[in-house]
Amino acid sequence: MLYEEGDNLSDYAINDPIYDIFIFETLKILDEIEVMVLECEKKSNFNDYKNIITRNIHTIKGNAMTLDIDDIAKLSHACEDLVCNINRNKVENVMDIADIILEYIDYLRGRLDNLNDNDSSEEIYSRILIRIEGLMKNNNVYRRNSI
């Protein structure tokens, strides 16, 4: 397990239809983020989309927290941190940032395909987190406290 062993701590049973809403909405948001990130790659900057990307990742984080899906919540928190610091002009490696966000999108799509299994994706999860922390550290930016 990626995190503590234990039952689902959310207020909803794992077969509750609200999970379908979460999956549907998250996939829709991920599609939107992907289009924006690819556009940013083309333009070599995040100027037009950084605020929308931040807001969208923030939404995914909040919703994942509600359902107690820790890995999605924590990875979203880290990605939000990364994009927030583009806002403050502290992290500027556009291609690296875009690549990390695209990897985050792929990871989430995989997880949403099978929410009951987070064991098989542990390695990818750790790799993305390490990449984010490495990139921020290289730019002398430090992450906010974890959620």
Added chain:
Amino acid sequence: MKILIVDDSIFAQKNIIRLLKEEFKDAEIITASDGLDGFESCKKFKPDYIFIDLLMPKMNGKELIMSIKENNIETKIIVVSADIQIEVKKEIENMGVFKFINKPFNREKAQKISQLMRGEINS
């Protein structure tokens, strides 16, 4: 009781509705998906309570709160947001909101805010 929920996430709206309905079975609850729509709905619906997310398109939560205050709309404002900077939280709290709730909005928080809304406890 009339409640308006303003959040750009359908999931977040459904979650808040479900948990509030457990506490206020007869409540009339409507939703809006951005600050601008939320403001218009607030003027027409005249909710007793309005739940507001902060990061939203078109008009964000802070701007919505300012608009409500500037237009003297009588409603109690409850802000529901995932972790934000302490300074922003303080600023929002100083705008005269009824309560600030950190996401996740879960059953425990729904029960507590409901007690506050019914006046059974003080904040």
